[in-house]
Amino acid sequence: MEEEVVIKVDNIGMLFNLSQEKVDNLKEYVIKFLKRELLYQEFWALKNISFEVKKGERIGIVGLNGAGKSTLLKIITGVMKPTEGTFKTKGKIVALLELGAGFDPNYTGRENIFLNGALLGYSKEIIKSKFDEIVEFSEIGKFLDVPLKNYSSGMRARLGFSVAVAVKPDILILDEVLAVGDAKFKKKSKDKINELLSEDITVIIVSHSPKQVRKLCDRAIWLKEGHVMMIDDADTVVDAYIEDIKLE
Amino acid sequence: MTSIKQNIDNFLKYRYLLIELVKKDITIKYRRSVLGIFWSFLNPLLNMIILTIIFSTLFKADIVNYPVYLLIGRTVYTFFSAGTKGGMGSIQKNSAIIKKVYVPKYIYCLSSVLSEFVVFAISCSVIFCVMLATQCQFTWYIFTAIVPVSLLVIFITGISMILTTINVFFRDMGHLYGVFLTLIMWGSAIFYPITIIPESFIGVFYSNPVFVFIDLCRESILYGHALNLELVAYASLWSLASLLIGLFLFRKYQDKFILYI
Numbered sequence: 001m002e003e004e005v006v007i008k009v010d011n012i013g014m015l016f017n018l019s020q021e022k023v024d025n026l027k028e029y030v031i032k033f034l035k036r037e038l039l040y041q042e043f044w045a046l047k048n049i050s051f052e053v054k055k056g057e058r059i060g061i062v063g064l065n066g067a068g069k070s071t072l073l074k075i076i077t078g079v080m081k082p083t084e085g086t087f088k089t090k091g092k093i094v095a096l097l098e099l100g101a102g103f104d105p106n107y108t109g110r111e112n113i114f115l116n117g118a119l120l121g122y123s124k125e126i127i128k129s130k131f132d133e134i135v136e137f138s139e140i141g142k143f144l145d146v147p148l149k150n151y152s153s154g155m156r157a158r159l160g161f162s163v164a165v166a167v168k169p170d171i172l173i174l175d176e177v178l179a180v181g182d183a184k185f186k187k188k189s190k191d192k193i194n195e196l197l198s199e200d201i202t203v204i205i206v207s208h209s210p211k212q213v214r215k216l217c218d219r220a221i222w223l224k225e226g227h228v229m230m231i232d233d234a235d236t237v238v239d240a241y242i243e244d245i246k247l248e
Numbered sequence: 249m250t251s252i253k254q255n256i257d258n259f260l261k262y263r264y265l266l267i268e269l270v271k272k273d274i275t276i277k278y279r280r281s282v283l284g285i286f287w288s289f290l291n292p293l294l295n296m297i298i299l300t301i302i303f304s305t306l307f308k309a310d311i312v313n314y315p316v317y318l319l320i321g322r323t324v325y326t327f328f329s330a331g332t333k334g335g336m337g338s339i340q341k342n343s344a345i346i347k348k349v350y351v352p353k354y355i356y357c358l359s360s361v362l363s364e365f366v367v368f369a370i371s372c373s374v375i376f377c378v379m380l381a382t383q384c385q386f387t388w389y390i391f392t393a394i395v396p397v398s399l400l401v402i403f404i405t406g407i408s409m410i411l412t413t414i415n416v417f418f419r420d421m422g423h424l425y426g427v428f429l430t431l432i433m434w435g436s437a438i439f440y441p442i443t444i445i446p447e448s449f450i451g452v453f454y455s456n457p458v459f460v461f462i463d464l465c466r467e468s469i470l471y472g473h474a475l476n477l478e479l480v481a482y483a484s485l486w487s488l489a490s491l492l493i494g495l496f497l498f499r500k501y502q503d504k505f506i507l508y509i
Contacts, residue, residue, distance in 0.1 A: 017507070026420045078350030081503040101348035106276050115272060118265035119349050 004090070006171060006202050007053035007076065012085035014046040014071050014226075045071045046226045049085070058203040060217035060234055062210070062241050067223040069206045073097065073173055076204070091170025091202075094120070096193075099180065100160025105149035109140050109159060112148055116163045130166040137192075138162035139185070154181045165192055171202045176209075210238045262355050269359035274366055288370040292323060296378065303439050310441035313384050316470050319375045321438035324462045327368040328404060329429050334360035335408020336415050336425060343509035353502050357412055361405050375469065387472030395480060396464035399487045403457060406490030409498040416505050432458050457486040 018041040046068045053059050061069050074080040075087065077095045102119045103112050113134055117127035135144060138158045143151060151159070157180035180189055197203060197216065207213050213220055213234055220237035222229040224244075230237050278284040296319050304314040311317045338360040339346065339353060346353065379386065415421040435452070436459045437445070445453065453459045460483050467473045 026418060029418075079346075079348065080506055098348040102345040104272060104276065106279060107272065111272075111275075115268050118262075118268040119345065119351060121261055121265070121351075124264050 003054040003056070005052050006055045006090045007051075007087070007204075008089075009049055009051050009076075009087045010085055012046055012049040012072075012075060012082040012087060013044060014068070014075065014080065015083040016043045016045050017041070018043050044226050046075075046082070049223075049228055051221060051228070051231055053202060053204070055202055056200050057219065058197070058205070058217045060213035060220035060237075061204065061206045061223060062208075062213055062220055062238065063223035064245075066225075068226045069223055070175070072223070073175065073204070073206060077173060089171065092121075092167070093171045093173060094164060094167070094169035095173040095175075096161070096164055097173065097175045099157055099164060103148055103156065103160065106147055108147055109144045109151070112159065113163055116160070117166070120164070120167075122167060126167060134159075134162045134166050137166075137188075154185070157181055158185055161189055161192075165196065168196070168199070169201060171204070172196055174203065174205045174207075176205075176207055210242055213238050258352055262352055265351065266355055266359050266362070269355070270363045270366065273360065273363035285370070288367045289374055292319060292326070292371045292374045293378075295322065296374075299439055307441050307444075310443050313379075313382055313470060315378050315382055316375065316384055317441075317466065318439050319378055320466050320469060321436060321462045323368065323371045323375060324400065324465055325433060325436055325438055325458060326371070327364060327400065328458050328461075329433070330367070331361050331364040331404040332407045332411060333425070333429075334364055335404065336411035336422065338408070339412045339416055339505055340509060346509060347506060353505060354409070354498060357408050357498070358405065361401070361408055364404075365401060379469075384470070385472060389468045389472045389474060391468075392475050393465050393468040395475060396461050396468070396483060399480075399483050400461045402487040402491050403461070403483075406487065406492070406494035409494030410490065413494075413497045413501050416501070416508050432456060435459060436462055438462070454482075457483065460486070 049068075049072065061072065063069050071080065073095065075082050076089065077093055077097075100112075100116065102116055104115060107115060113131065114124070114127055117130075118124075138155075138161070140151075140155055140159055143155060148156060148159075161180050174193070180186065203216075205213070205216060217234040219232065220234040221231050222237050222241045229244075230240055274285065278287060281287060283290065296315055299318055299322075300315050303318070304311075307314065335357050338356040341360075342356045345351070346356075378384075411421060411425060435456045437453065442450070442453065442463075460479060464475065464479055464483060468475060
């Protein structure tokens with residue numbers, strides 16, 4: 001049986017301009033122009049990246065800091081558009097990267113659940129139907145109608161996690177198998193992630209733990225300085241990656 | 249090019265987010281103030297009273313119903329300035345989210361324009377209250393004001409998209425625009441009659457679209473005249489042109505926003 005391809009990345013490259021962020025007003029622009037500092041320092045964070053992920057597969061991404069892992073995830077989730085190349089994804093992607101992105105500190109927990117759900121692209125009906133589940137899972141209890149600025153950081157993370165995992169995605173993206181909150185909630189969130197992992201959804205995990213990649217992933221991609229070094233089954237890639245680190 | 253159907257599907261998917269963002273803008277703005285959203289009503293009313301006391305004796309002979317004359321001008325101008333200012337800063341304001349979650353970016357721009365529209369709609373009720381209080385004549389032509397108001401919403405959306413695109417790359421835009429708005433305000437005949445302007449300068453006023461919108465609204469609401477179709481066509485031209493340029497610029501540069509915010 002031919003399996004369906006849910007993520008297809010084709011020859012992606014991402015070019016950053018290192019001086020880009022600094023020039024944001026006219027005065028600086030003119031000065032830099034006169035000094036000829038506008039000759040940009042270019043930097044390919046990713047180059048010639050191609051791979052396919054089939055439905056239900058679990059892919060690990062390994063690599064040192066600055067290898068381009070986060071940039072790749074940002075491209076897959078649609079936050080960034082690659083400078084060159086194309087990619088296609090199929091189905092609902094949920095990224096457990098930035099929990100509670102878009103929470104408003106002046107909004108209450110209840111209002112933030114709806115706002116955050118809407119940001120993730122859910123309709124009002126879906127959020128309503130999952131609302132009780134979210135509240136129960138997050139254990140925020142009587143803080144539900146208190147503005148978020150009065151929450152502890154653990155509570156905020158719990159709420160963000162609960163909203164993110166409320167709806168079962170087609171593709172799950174994880175930056176480390178993260179566990180948030182206190183020891184008790186950590187276990188609960190880990191269980192929830194494992195529950196998601198045991199289901200038939202596609203998963204992409206970025207991890208610094210070779211053990212985890214071996215355990216959780218079918219295949220792995222090793223990135224180094226923006227290039228794909230190897231795509232193979234998890235054990236082979238992790239072995240090569242560890243070997244490479246030792247050499248340096 | 250993505251197809252029109254895809255765009256519409258995408259919009260429908262994020263329609264609820266748009267509503268949530270508008271709601272958030274308004275609730276946060278008035279949260280913890282005792283009078284809450286009632287301020288949107290009170291603010292133009294109090295403002296009108298002050299300006300009427302100051303100016304009405306000055307222009308007594310020239311303006312039939314000074315409070316209403318002033319209110320219409322001020323309401324339209326405030327919608328324009330607050331809407332475009334909010335729209336201009338919308339991408340910047342939401343930069344933290346834009347860097348993390350994918351959402352069509354025009355939603356942020358549109359939501360800030362729409363939340364100003366809600367405030368505008370509340371201010372409009374002030375106009376009608378004052379019309380009642382001053383025994384101003386109500387005519388059926390009031391309903392034709394929907395035409396300039398709809399055009400105004402399109403105009404503001406277009407200008408916002410242009411400004412927010414420029415503002416992402418050049419922050420100076422925000423400061424420059426503040427100065428420009430002062431020019432627009434004084435060139436819109438908000439609290440003085442257009443008749444005090446020498447004949448030879450009238451053309452300058454009509455090249456200011458905000459004045460054109462104010463004029464159209466006054467004609468239909470205050471004076472009860474039929475819409476001047478030529479002026480409507482002229483206003484539509486401004487609206488469509490700004491929307492098309494806005495869409496074009498925004499689409500062209502939106503993928504680069506993330507590198508600059």
